[in-house]
Amino acid sequence: xxxxxxxxxxxxxxxxxQRLLASLEDAAVVLPAAHLVTHHAxxxxxxxxxxxxxxxxxxxxxNAVAVxxxxxxxxxxxxxxxxFVEPRDPTAEVWNGQRWGTEGAMEHxxxxxxxxxGELAEQLDGxxxxxxxxxxRVGHHPHVEPLVLRVWAQQLERGQRRGGxxxxxxxxxxxxxxxxxxxxxxxxxxxxxxxxxxxxxxxxARQAVRVGMGEYQIEALLEGHFRSAGARQPAYPSIVAxxxxxxxxxxxxxxxxxxxxxxxxxxxxxxLTDYYNADITRTFPINGQFSGEQRDLYxxxxxxxxxxxxxxxxxxxSAKVHNAAVEVLVDGLxxxxxxxxxxxxxxxxxxxxxxxxxxxxxxxxxxxHDVGASRLGDHHTALEPGxxxxxxxxxxxxxxxxxxxxxxxIPDHWQGIGIRIEDDVAVTATGHEVLTAAALKDVGDxxx
Numbered sequence: 001x002x003x004x005x006x007x008x009x010x011x012x013x014x015x016x017x018q019r020l021l022a023s024l025e026d027a028a029v030v031l032p033a034a035h036l037v038t039h040h041a042x043x044x045x046x047x048x049x050x051x052x053x054x055x056x057x058x059x060x061x062x063n064a065v066a067v068x069x070x071x072x073x074x075x076x077x078x079x080x081x082x083x084f085v086e087p088r089d090p091t092a093e094v095w096n097g098q099r100w101g102t103e104g105a106m107e108h109x110x111x112x113x114x115x116x117x118g119e120l121a122e123q124l125d126g127x128x129x130x131x132x133x134x135x136x137r138v139g140h141h142p143h144v145e146p147l148v149l150r151v152w153a154q155q156l157e158r159g160q161r162r163g164g165x166x167x168x169x170x171x172x173x174x175x176x177x178x179x180x181x182x183x184x185x186x187x188x189x190x191x192x193x194x195x196x197x198x199x200x201x202x203x204x205a206r207q208a209v210r211v212g213m214g215e216y217q218i219e220a221l222l223e224g225h226f227r228s229a230g231a232r233q234p235a236y237p238s239i240v241a242x243x244x245x246x247x248x249x250x251x252x253x254x255x256x257x258x259x260x261x262x263x264x265x266x267x268x269x270x271x272l273t274d275y276y277n278a279d280i281t282r283t284f285p286i287n288g289q290f291s292g293e294q295r296d297l298y299x300x301x302x303x304x305x306x307x308x309x310x311x312x313x314x315x316x317x318s319a320k321v322h323n324a325a326v327e328v329l330v331d332g333l334x335x336x337x338x339x340x341x342x343x344x345x346x347x348x349x350x351x352x353x354x355x356x357x358x359x360x361x362x363x364x365x366x367x368x369h370d371v372g373a374s375r376l377g378d379h380h381t382a383l384e385p386g387x388x389x390x391x392x393x394x395x396x397x398x399x400x401x402x403x404x405x406x407x408x409x410i411p412d413h414w415q416g417i418g419i420r421i422e423d424d425v426a427v428t429a430t431g432h433e434v435l436t437a438a439a440l441k442d443v444g445d446x447x448x
Contacts, residue, residue: 013058021070028131032141033064051366067127079112087116125151135172181372182386190276198269198278199438201225215240215254222268231270235277239267246418247398258286275366281422284446300332304393305421312425312432317380322360325393354401361390387427394420
C-alpha cells in the first residue's frame with residue numbers, strides 16, 4: 001500500500017466513473033471491494049483487489065464499498081461518489097499495515113463523502129433513494145448483498161405504499177466490462193511494461209535451462225525476475241512443464257526434472273502493482289535441439305500462430321482469429337498423418353479437439369482472462385482499437401483424451417509432445433501490435 005504522503009493521480013478513475021454514470025443516467029451503483037481470503041488458520045492470502053472496484057476507484061484496500069450516484073448533483077450535500085472504508089486504527093495498522101481511512105478516501109481518492117465501513121447499513125438507504133435503478137452484481141459479494149437486497153426491498157415497499165415508481169435492480173457489470181474491454185492509452189502503456197518484464201524473464205529462463213535442472217528452478221528464476229523488476233507478483237501460477245507435463249494445460253506442480261530430449265513449455269507472465277498483466281507461452285528443446293517430430297509440430301504451431309495474429313484487425317473477431325489458427329493446424333496435422341479424412345468435415349465436427357482442445361485466445365487486461373463479451377447474441381464481438389487479446393494455438397499429443405472415431409491413434413514416437421506459443425496482441429487503428437514480441441520464438445532462436 002502507498003504511504004499517506006504519496007499523492008497518486010486518480011483523475012483517470014474519476015473520468016471512468018463519470019463515463020459510467022453518464023451511460024446509466026439516473027442510476028445508483030453499489031460496488032464492493034474484495035475481502036481478505038483465509039489461507040490457513042488466521043493467515044490470509046495476499047490481498048487482491050476486485051478488478052471492477054479498482055478500475056473505478058483506484059483504492060487497494062479490502063472491505064470497502066463505493067456508492068456511485070448518477071442522480072446526485074455533486075458535493076458533500078448530494079454526492080456522486082461515496083466511499084465506505086475501514087477507519088484508521090493504530091492497533092490494527094501495527095499488525096496489518098496502514099489504512100487510508102475516511103480522510104484519505106476523500107483527499108487521495110476523490111470521494112466527496114466518506115464514512116466508516118460500520119455505517120454502511122445505516123447510510124445506504126439514504127444514498128440510494130431517488131435512483132431510478134440500482135446497479136449491483138448479485139451473487140458475487142456475499143458480505144454486502146443481503147444489505148443491498150434489504151434496502152431495495154424496503155424501497156419497493158415504500159413505492160407500493162405511495163403509488164410511485166420503484167427502483168429496479170440490475171447487473172451493472174456488463175456496462176463496466178464493456179468499458180474495460182477497450183483499453184485506454186494509459187492502460188496499454190502499463191500492459192507494455194508488464195510485457196517487457198515478462199519477455200525478459202522468458203529470455204533469461206530459456207538461456208538458463210539445462211538438462212537435469214528442476215522445473216521449480218526455472219519457476220524461481222521467472223518469478224524472481226518479476227519481483228526484481230518491480231512487478232507485484234506472477235499474473236497466475238506459472239506453468240513450467242517439461243516433456244509430457246506440457247500436455248496438461250494448467251500444469252503447475254513444477255516439480256519434475258528436465259530430461260534430455262524433452263521440450264519445455266513455459267507459460268508465465270507478471271502482474272504489475274496496479275494489476276495489469278502479461279501472459280506469454282514459449283516452448284523449446286531442453287537440450288537445445290529439436291527432434292524431427294518436435295520440429296515439425298513446432299513449425300506448424302508457429303505458422304498457425306502467425307496466421308492467427310495476422311487476423312487481429314479492426315472489424316475482425318476472436319472467432320476469426322481462432323479459425324485462422326485451426327485451419328492451419330488441421331492442414332498440417334493431415335499432412336503429418338496425425339489426422340485423416342476430409343478437411344472440412346474435421347473442421348465442422350471438431351475432429352481435432354483431442355490434439356487441440358482449447359480456444360486460441362482470451363481477452364487480457366486487469367484480469368488475465370479479462371472481462372468483456374466475445375459475442376453478442378448470434379454475432380461475434382468485432383475487434384476495435386484498444387482491445388487486447390492473447391493468441392495461443394497449441395498441440396498436445398498424449399493419450400489423455402479419446403481419439404475421435406475415424407481418426408488414427410497417436411503413434412508412440414509422437415506421444416508426450418506438448419507445444420504452445422502465446423503472445424499478447426493489441427488491436428490498433430491500422431492492424432495490431434504484438435506487445436510480447438521481445439520474447440523470441442523463431443525455430444533458430446529456440447535451439448542452441
